[in-house]
Structures are given as C-alpha cells and as structure tokens.
Amino acid sequence: MKKExxxxxxxxxxxxxxAPYFEENVVPLFRPLAERLIELARIQPGEQVxxxxxxxxxxxxxxxxxxxxxxxxxxxxxxxxxxxxxxxKAPHQHFPSVEFRQxxxxxxxLPSGSFDMVVSSFGLPFSHPAPVLEEVHRLLRNGGRLVFQEWGTPQEGDDQAGEAFRRVLEKYRLQKLTGWAGRFRRAREASWDIWESLEESDAIAKMVKEAGFSRVEVFEEQHPTFLPSAEAYWNLQNSWASIRSEVEALSERRRKAFKQEVLRALAPLVSKKGILLPWAVIRVRGFKA
Ligand SMILES: C[S@@+](CC[C@H](N)C(=O)[O-])C[C@H]1O[C@@H](n2cnc3c(N)ncnc32)[C@H](O)[C@@H]1O
Structure with missing residues (x-):
C-alpha cells in the first residue's frame, strides 16, 4: 500500500x-471554537457548504x-x-438539507465548482496538505471561500498539565508498539515536521495561496479552556486517537498505574477555575477569484 x-x-x-469518546469529551469543548469558525465563514441562506x-x-x-x-x-x-x-445527531426529517458521506x-x-463554501474544523488531513487544498480549490465555484481552523502555538509555559501528562506518558508508553497502534505511531511521528511547520501563520498562508487561492487571511487566537478535574483531563486525553492508541496497548495493570500517576501529577494544577488547556487556534480564510 502507498504510504499516503x-x-x-x-x-x-x-x-x-x-468516536464515542471524542463525541462525549472533545466535541463540547470544540463547540465554541467551531462557532467562531462558522462566524468567520459568514454563510448565507441558500449556499452549498x-x-x-x-x-x-x-x-x-x-x-x-x-x-x-x-x-x-x-x-x-x-x-x-x-x-x-x-x-x-441529524436525522433527515429534522435536517433535510444536511447529508453525511464517507x-x-x-x-x-464531487463536481468541480459545486460549492460556495468549504469549512473544516481540525479536519484537513495535513499529513498531505497540498493535494487536499488543490481539491478544495477545484470544488469551489469562482468567488467561493474556504475557512478552516488548525492548532496554533500556546503561550510559552502555559501548558503545565500537558507537560505533566506527557512526562508520565513517556514513562508508561511501550517502547516497542506492534500491530496497527505501532503503525499509527510511526505514521504520526513521520508527519510531525509538517504539523509543526503549519503552526506558523505565514507557512499556512503560503500553502493556501500555492493551491490557487487569490486572497488569504489568517487569524490567530488564544482560547484558554478549563476542565473541572484531573479525571476530566484523563478522559479528554483518552479521547484523542493518538493517546488512546498508546493507552489501549498497555496491560490492565499498567493502565491503572498510569492513570493513578496522571491523577497525582495533575492534582496540584487544579485551580479554582479547573485545569487549564492553553488552546491556541489558527483560522484561515481563503477566497477563490
Ligand atoms: C480532529 S477530528 C475533527 C472532527 C470535527 N471536524 C470536529 O471539529 O469535531 C479530524 C477528523 O478528520 C477526519 N479525517 C482524517 N483524515 C481524513 C481524510 N483523508 N479525509 C477525510 N477525513 C479525514 C478524521 O476521521 C476525523 O473525524
């Protein structure tokens, strides 16, 4: 099979x-971020999105x-x-204008020039960005817009919980991971450089322009988000595909010990507001001439 x-x-x-963990633990936190994205999209009645x-x-x-x-x-x-x-979530009788397809x-x-608007909330597969952006450009009609969001860079030193979690993960995660989880880890590691380069607004704008967009705007915003407890933090981490695949590969006993150590490491970081997730988001708006 080809690498891509x-x-x-x-x-x-x-x-x-x-999927079920993502829906339960990630989606409620992503909602305000997606609302901001949709606000920037300025979608009009009758548009094809x-x-x-x-x-x-x-x-x-x-x-x-x-x-x-x-x-x-x-x-x-x-x-x-x-x-x-x-x-x-969107039965046809209540959402007749919405469709989901694999x-x-x-x-x-999909036919060229058939959409007014393409949106994506952390959904553009950036392990191979150029062909995806070219596809998006092809699908948009002239005058159409692309609006998407991806992770930016948090303020230096803010991610204490993330650092604590990663330290414990490093101690527990299997050095040698076999089967699909091992292949998934290697694939993620192979695309780290691309992801890191895309945390830079200039790099991301350049890439969108190269795909044919005539005007590109980039917005970078901090979205400090709080989780009520260390347990909620653990549940969130276990809802990311990258972390869950590592945790599921551990024996039951190691998994329990890992969780206990994470909860202990996070306890001092629970403030009155909760545990800080110092989320930073880059939003990009591109126009097809
Ligand atoms: C981080 S999730 C974001 C989901 C959703 N947009 C949200 O904001 O809650 C990324 C999604 O991109 C999908 N994805 C990854 N590679 C893809 C590809 N090549 N084509 C289409 N979808 C892809 C994944 O299956 C996953 O559902």
Missing amino acids: EEIVRLHQEAYDRV LDIGTGTGLAALLAAPMVGKTGYVLGIDVSEGMLAIARR MDARALD
Whole structure:
C-alpha cells in the first residue's frame, strides 16, 4: 500500500475506535471554537457548504440553520464510526438539507465548482496538505471561500498539565508498539515536521495561496479552556486517537498505574477555575477569484 494510503487508513481506524469518546469529551469543548469558525465563514441562506473531516458533524450542524431550507450542507469524513454519530445527531426529517458521506479529502468524488463554501474544523488531513487544498480549490465555484481552523502555538509555559501528562506518558508508553497502534505511531511521528511547520501563520498562508487561492487571511487566537478535574483531563486525553492508541496497548495493570500517576501529577494544577488547556487556534480564510 502507498504510504499516503496507509496514513489515511490508519486515521480512519483510529477515529472509528475513538468516536464515542471524542463525541462525549472533545466535541463540547470544540463547540465554541467551531462557532467562531462558522462566524468567520459568514454563510448565507441558500449556499452549498462542504465540511471536510466533519467527524461527528460539529461544524456541519452549526452551518445547517444558516443555509436554511434552500441551501445544502455536506459533511464528509473517512471514518464511518464518526459519521454514524453525526447521522444520529441529524436525522433527515429534522435536517433535510444536511447529508453525511464517507469520502477521502484527497480525492473528493464531487463536481468541480459545486460549492460556495468549504469549512473544516481540525479536519484537513495535513499529513498531505497540498493535494487536499488543490481539491478544495477545484470544488469551489469562482468567488467561493474556504475557512478552516488548525492548532496554533500556546503561550510559552502555559501548558503545565500537558507537560505533566506527557512526562508520565513517556514513562508508561511501550517502547516497542506492534500491530496497527505501532503503525499509527510511526505514521504520526513521520508527519510531525509538517504539523509543526503549519503552526506558523505565514507557512499556512503560503500553502493556501500555492493551491490557487487569490486572497488569504489568517487569524490567530488564544482560547484558554478549563476542565473541572484531573479525571476530566484523563478522559479528554483518552479521547484523542493518538493517546488512546498508546493507552489501549498497555496491560490492565499498567493502565491503572498510569492513570493513578496522571491523577497525582495533575492534582496540584487544579485551580479554582479547573485545569487549564492553553488552546491556541489558527483560522484561515481563503477566497477563490
Ligand atoms: C480532529 S477530528 C475533527 C472532527 C470535527 N471536524 C470536529 O471539529 O469535531 C479530524 C477528523 O478528520 C477526519 N479525517 C482524517 N483524515 C481524513 C481524510 N483523508 N479525509 C477525510 N477525513 C479525514 C478524521 O476521521 C476525523 O473525524
């Protein structure tokens, strides 16, 4: 299998496995971030909107009331597990203008020039960014817009909980990971450089321009987010495909010990507001001439 194909299949499997946890623990925290994204999209009634990497449908379902009855929203994702939840949240009789379909963002089986707007909330597969952005450009009609968000760089020194968690993870995670989890780890490690370079606004703007967008705007915002307890922090971490795959590979006994040590390490970091997640987000808006 080609390397790129393998990366997509690994993400598909990872999100299939993590879907219910992602919906329960990540989506409520992502909601305000997606609301901000949709605000920047300025979607109009009657527009045709595509949500790439829709997951459990967060951005698609925020866009739905904006396009109204005359518009259309299509959410696509490689993971059927994520899409099944999206479809449950949006039964056809209540959301007649919304559809969810399984598709790979690198090769969208959709006609050129058929969308007014493409949105994506942490859903563009950036282990291979250029072909995806070119596909998006092809799908947009002239005058169409792309709006997406990805992780930015948190303020220096803010991520104490993340550092504590990673220290304990480093101690417990298996050095040698076999099977699909091992392949998923290697695929993630192989794309670290790309992800890191994309935390820079200039690099991301350049890449979007190179895909053919005539005007590109980049917005960087801090979104400090709080979790009420160390237990909630543990549950959140276990809802990311990357962490869950490492944790599931441990024996029951090691997993319990790992969790106890994480809870102990986080206890001093629970302030009156809770545990800080120093989230920083880059949002990009591109226009097709
Ligand atoms: C971090 S989740 C974001 C989900 C959702 N947009 C949200 O904000 O809650 C990333 C999503 O991108 C999907 N994804 C990864 N690679 C993809 C690809 N090549 N094509 C389509 N979707 C992909 C994953 O299956 C996953 O559902």
